[in-house]
Amino acid sequence: xxxxxxxxxxxxxxxxxxxxxxxxxxxxxxxxxxxxxxxxxxxxxxxxxxxxxxxxxxxxxxxxxxxxxxxxxxxxxxxxxxxxxxxxxxxxxxxxxxxxxxxxxxxxxxxxxxxxxxxxxxxxxxxxxxxxxxxxxxxxxxxxxxxxxxxxxxxxxxxxxxxxxxxxxxxxxxxxxxxxxxxxxxxxxxxxxxxxxxxxxxxxxxxxxxxxxxxxxxxxxxxxxxxxxxxxxxxxxxxxxxxxxxxxxxxxxxxx
Amino acid sequence: xxxxxxxxxxxxxxxxxxxxxxxxxxxxxxxxxxxxxxxxxxxxxxxxxxxxxxxxxxxxxxxxxxxxxxxxxxxxxxxxxxxxxxxxxxxxxxxxxxxxxxxxxxxxxxxxxxxxxxxxxxxxxxxxxxxxxxxxxxxxxxxxxxxxxxxxxxxxxxxxxxxxxxxxxxxxxxxxxxxxxxxxxxxxxxxxxxxxxxxxxxxxxxxxxxxxxxxxxxxxxxxxxxxxxxxxxxxxxxxxxxxxxxxxxxxxxxxxxxxxxxxxxxxxxxxxxxxxxxxxxxxxxxxxxxxxxxxxxxxxxxxxxxxxxxxxxxxxxxxxxxxxxxxxxxxxxxxxxxxxxxxxxxxxxxxxxxxxxxxxxxxxxxxxxxxxxxxxxxxxxxxxxxxxxxxxxxxxxxxxxxxxxxxxxxxxxxxxxxxxxxxxxxxxxxxxxxxxxxxxxxxxxxxxxxxxxxxxxxxxxxxxxxxxxxxxxxxxxxxxxxxxxxxxxxxxxxxxxxxxxxxxxxxxxxxxxxxxxxxxxxxxxxxxxxxxxxxxxxxxxxxxxxxxxxxxxxxxxxxxxxxxxxxxxxxxxxxxxxxxxxxxxxxxxxxxxxxxxxxxxxxxxxxxxxxxxxxxxxxxxxxxxxxxxxxxxxxxxxxxxxxxxxxxxxxxxxxxxxxxxxxxxxxxxxxxxxxxxxxxxxxxxxxxxxxxxxx
Numbered sequence: 003x004x005x006x007x008x009x010x011x012x013x014x015x016x017x018x019x020x021x022x023x024x025x026x027x028x029x030x031x032x033x034x035x036x037x038x039x040x041x042x043x044x045x046x047x048x049x050x051x052x053x054x055x056x057x058x059x060x061x062x063x064x065x066x067x068x069x070x071x072x073x074x075x076x077x078x079x080x081x082x083x084x085x086x087x088x089x090x091x092x093x094x095x096x097x098x099x100x101x102x103x104x105x106x107x108x109x110x111x112x113x114x115x116x117x118x119x120x121x122x123x124x125x126x127x128x129x130x131x132x133x134x135x136x137x138x139x140x141x142x143x144x145x146x147x148x149x150x151x152x153x154x155x156x157x158x159x160x161x162x163x164x165x166x167x168x169x170x171x172x173x174x175x176x177x178x179x180x181x182x183x184x185x186x187x188x189x190x191x192x193x194x195x196x197x198x199x200x201x202x203x204x205x206x207x208x209x210x211x212x213x214x215x216x217x218x219x220x221x222x223x224x225x226x227x228x229x230x231x232x233x234x235x236x237x238x239x240x241x242x243x244x245x246x247x248x249x250x251x252x253x254x255x256x257x258x
Numbered sequence: 259x260x261x262x263x264x265x266x267x268x269x270x271x272x273x274x275x276x277x278x279x280x281x282x283x284x285x286x287x288x289x290x291x292x293x294x295x296x297x298x299x300x301x302x303x304x305x306x307x308x309x310x311x312x313x314x315x316x317x318x319x320x321x322x323x324x325x326x327x328x329x330x331x332x333x334x335x336x337x338x339x340x341x342x343x344x345x346x347x348x349x350x351x352x353x354x355x356x357x358x359x360x361x362x363x364x365x366x367x368x369x370x371x372x373x374x375x376x377x378x379x380x381x382x383x384x385x386x387x388x389x390x391x392x393x394x395x396x397x398x399x400x401x402x403x404x405x406x407x408x409x410x411x412x413x414x415x416x417x418x419x420x421x422x423x424x425x426x427x428x429x430x431x432x433x434x435x436x437x438x439x440x441x442x443x444x445x446x447x448x449x450x451x452x453x454x455x456x457x458x459x460x461x462x463x464x465x466x467x468x469x470x471x472x473x474x475x476x477x478x479x480x481x482x483x484x485x486x487x488x489x490x491x492x493x494x495x496x497x498x499x500x501x502x503x504x505x506x507x508x509x510x511x512x513x514x515x516x517x518x519x520x521x522x523x524x525x526x527x528x529x530x531x532x533x534x535x536x537x538x539x540x541x542x543x544x545x546x547x548x549x550x551x552x553x554x555x556x557x558x559x560x561x562x563x564x565x566x567x568x569x570x571x572x573x574x575x576x577x578x579x580x581x582x583x584x585x586x587x588x589x590x591x592x593x594x595x596x597x598x599x600x601x602x603x604x605x606x607x608x609x610x611x612x613x614x615x616x617x618x619x620x621x622x623x624x625x626x627x628x629x630x631x632x633x634x635x636x637x638x639x640x641x642x643x644x645x646x647x648x649x650x651x652x653x654x655x656x657x658x659x660x661x662x663x664x665x666x667x668x669x670x671x672x673x674x675x676x677x678x679x680x681x682x683x684x685x686x687x688x689x690x691x692x693x694x695x696x697x698x699x700x701x702x703x704x705x706x707x708x709x710x711x712x713x714x715x716x717x718x719x720x721x722x723x724x725x726x727x728x729x730x731x732x733x734x735x736x737x738x739x740x741x742x743x744x745x746x747x748x749x750x751x752x753x754x755x756x757x758x759x760x761x762x763x764x765x766x767x768x769x770x771x772x773x774x775x776x777x778x779x780x781x782x783x784x785x786x787x788x789x790x791x792x793x794x795x796x797x798x799x800x801x802x803x804x805x806x807x808x809x810x811x812x813x814x815x816x817x818x819x820x821x822x823x824x825x826x827x828x829x830x831x832x833x834x835x836x837x838x839x840x841x842x843x844x845x846x847x848x849x850x851x852x853x854x855x856x857x858x859x860x861x862x863x864x865x866x867x868x869x870x871x872x873x874x875x876x877x878x879x880x881x882x883x884x885x886x887x888x889x890x891x892x893x894x895x896x897x898x899x900x901x902x903x904x905x906x907x908x909x910x911x912x913x914x915x916x917x918x919x920x921x922x923x924x925x926x927x928x929x930x931x932x933x934x935x936x937x938x939x940x941x942x943x944x945x946x947x948x949x950x951x952x953x
Binding site: 091092131134143151152153 | 774879886
């Protein structure tokens with residue numbers, strides 16, 4: 003519940019946090035779970051062992067959306083493993099810093115740093131070269147971390163997996179992995195510019211694996227705005243709002 | 259005026275320990291007639307290699323400080339900067355990489371690309387230093403230069419291409435086949451000084467032809483002329499091939515590979531030819547300075563001797579005739595009698611003697627043009643200082659110097675050592691801005707401070723070797739800091755009446771935490787309750803209190819002091835009384851402002867083969883640190899983490915033993931963070947125990 007004395011400051015609909023209490027900060031970000039507003043039912047969006055996908059053309063904001071989702075979980079003290087097949091650890095880390103700074107824009111540097119120190123242990127970045135990534139390698143690394151009690155992810159984000167090449171087999175293995183370790187896995191899916199969508203609005207190259215996903219969200223750039231659309235998995239009786247990704251800050255904001 | 263610097267090469271020889279780097283340098287100096295006898299690295303003959311001029315280097319067989327030396331080969335002037343192969347001497351390594359234009363990457367024909375070669379290679383990549391490779395130790399059993407070329411490709415991602423093939427390996431190593439000229443080269447004479455050119459032996463002809471094809475294929479990407487000649491099967495001249503390979507080398511898109519055995523005097527001379535043909539001259543390298551007047555904006559320097567001077571002092575040495583300052587001139591001409599300004603201190607100095615160095619010996623010259631490396635006498639400066647012509651304000655290095663994070667108490671064993679120790683400390687702190695020294699006024703101990711355990715170890719060791727100063731050391735201490743976490747008010751009266759003039763001063767106000775400054779003092783007194791002439795005494799008193807926390811005695815940072823009321827006495831108030839009142843007020847309020855301890859957190863990056871990733875993460879996890887992530891790079895895996903410095907003592911030994919010596923790590927200061935409560939209690943106990951033992 004939000005208290006009035008901790009009212010939000012809203013600036014062009016972008017959600018800023020304006021109070022100092024870390025507990026309230028947590029509540030606020032949880033309350034503002036971006037995808038809940040799209041009509042998804044619970045905080046995690048994905049069920050245990052479920053797979054989710056964020057589809058978009060290059061440069062529209064797939065990573066930014068998933069990093070916000072990850073920040074949301076980190077604040078709820080749920081561990082997120084960010085697996086990137088395209089960027090170095092330092093670059094992925096920068097994404098988190100940038101977005102967290104933008105979200106907590108009204109706090110002082112010292113306060114942001116303090117919050118960040120508290121939530122950073124809930125994140126683990128793992129990067130692979132595309133060619134050296136395989137599900138058995140990922141599982142080997144995961145078990146290494148879990149057995150030594152270093153890190154047990156609640157959610158895994160896999161950024162940069164090529165769906166046309168990876169094929170169904172790899173995804174089936176990842177789904178089994180998600181079930182085995184009771185995790186949720188989010189993927190970024192790159193839509194090609196000249197690819198025409200199928201009847202259900204999904205890219206043709208993605209059709210062969212759609213059934214494996216519990217939730218599919220699409221980002222679409224229209225004019226200056228980026229719309230966030232729920233394509234699969236939302237509750238039928240939910241009243242979805244329109245959500246936008248602010249191109250300047252890459253933060254999720256309510257639709258106009 | 260543009261000078262002809264086509265025949266100048268400023269090069270470094272980069273490699274990991276034990277790949278024969280210093281031996282190779284020694285041979286280069288011998289063949290270029292700079293020395294007339296060859297000495298071994300580990301000094302069986304008691305002399306030691308020429309470049310390893312420090313005793314400690316001679317004993318350990320490693321190069322610590324980079325000496326610069328000058329030699330000539332076929333009309334080319336080559337300055338060699340001997341770079342430290344050890345990852346921990348970061349400042350030295352970075353400075354020497356800054357100064358050189360090209361490098362020879364030395365690899366061992368048996369060991370191949372080892373983890374330290376990877377670090378060295380990364381450093382070169384960071385500074386975009388073009389390089390050629392030399393596969394050394396081809397005479398050793400198990401030598402296989404082509405395996406090493408493969409590793410250069412797979413492990414380091416170089417587009418490595420052989421310029422030679424060996425004529426016999428291991429015991430039978432006789433010479434090399436030059437694939438550019440298609441000739442066999444043999445090295446005769448006692449020290450391999452006579453190069454004999456012959457036709458390629460029949461049994462190697464096929465292989466040589468095939469490898470030459472590979473070379474042409476790789477080089478043709480950089481030359482249309484070569485591609486055309488190769489497609490039309492015209493004659494490919496050595497000039498054509500060298501030009502193409504050179505183009506690729508300068509862009510760092512091709513790495514020409516030479517091979518031989520420095521120890522057995524085989525094939526060092528062709529590699530020197532490679533240096534002159536393939537590595538860049540100073541004007542082919544872009545050098546950047548920072549404009550101090552425009553917020554460190556980048557400025558590209560011109561390799562023009564007529565422009566204003568910009569030169570970097572990259573190394574200092576105390577010699578018989580005073581301080582010797584090694585400089586590299588990037589722009590302008592530093593001549594005898596010219597006036598230069600030290601950008602850091604703003605001091606103007608007149609250049610006295612200008613010399614060119616050859617390790618320990620020197621040769622006097624009139625001037626040093628841009629692109630040249632040499633040394634100056636009698637110049638007061640620190641390492642890393644930039645010298646410019648009067649009127650410009652460019653710096654070659656950022657003025658940011660990190661604060662030391664670790665300290666060590668040292669004590670001389672006898673009187674003689676006392677003198678030598680202070681001499682040594684004086685020199686070290688000038689040479690290395692991250693190394694500091696002072697005397698603790700309470701314990702009277704001499705304290706040295708630096709950036710890590712090994713950093714200080716090396717200086718203690720150097721004190722013993724070079725200055726004969728025998729010192730004992732205490733346990734390393736982490737540089738903790740204190741800060742406050744909440745506002746606390748004060749209203750303190752200092753009153754003293756013990757005969758004679760009394761002392762009186764009252765100060766009221768508050769302390770509060772600030773994050774972006776170490777200390778801020780604000781005077782909000784209106785109406786003169788404290789007369790203006792005493793305000794600076796108040797500030798001084800508070801500032802003094804910041805030097806040492808009242809409880810744990812660590813320096814205090816991040817405090818804002820606001821004074822808003824007070825009282826004075828017409829006769830008894832004085833500067834001293836208000837300083838004492840400020841100290842009292844601070845002591846009084848400080849503990850109520852909930853002080854906490856902050857500790858240095860280091861960014862620790864471990865490079866390990868993937869099979870040891872699990873154990874390494876376990877090691878890091880045991881140390882109160884946090885693993886930020888792991889980066890899988892095929893043959894190596896890089897783990898980034900943030901660790902408290904206090905937990906890193908002895909880490910290198912543990913890491914080595916749990917990874918069969920295959921992992922290595924680098925450590926640099928990241929930031930200060932609050933110490934957890936349980937650890938803070940431990941620190942408090944330690945401090946109490948130390949105090950007790952000091953008493």
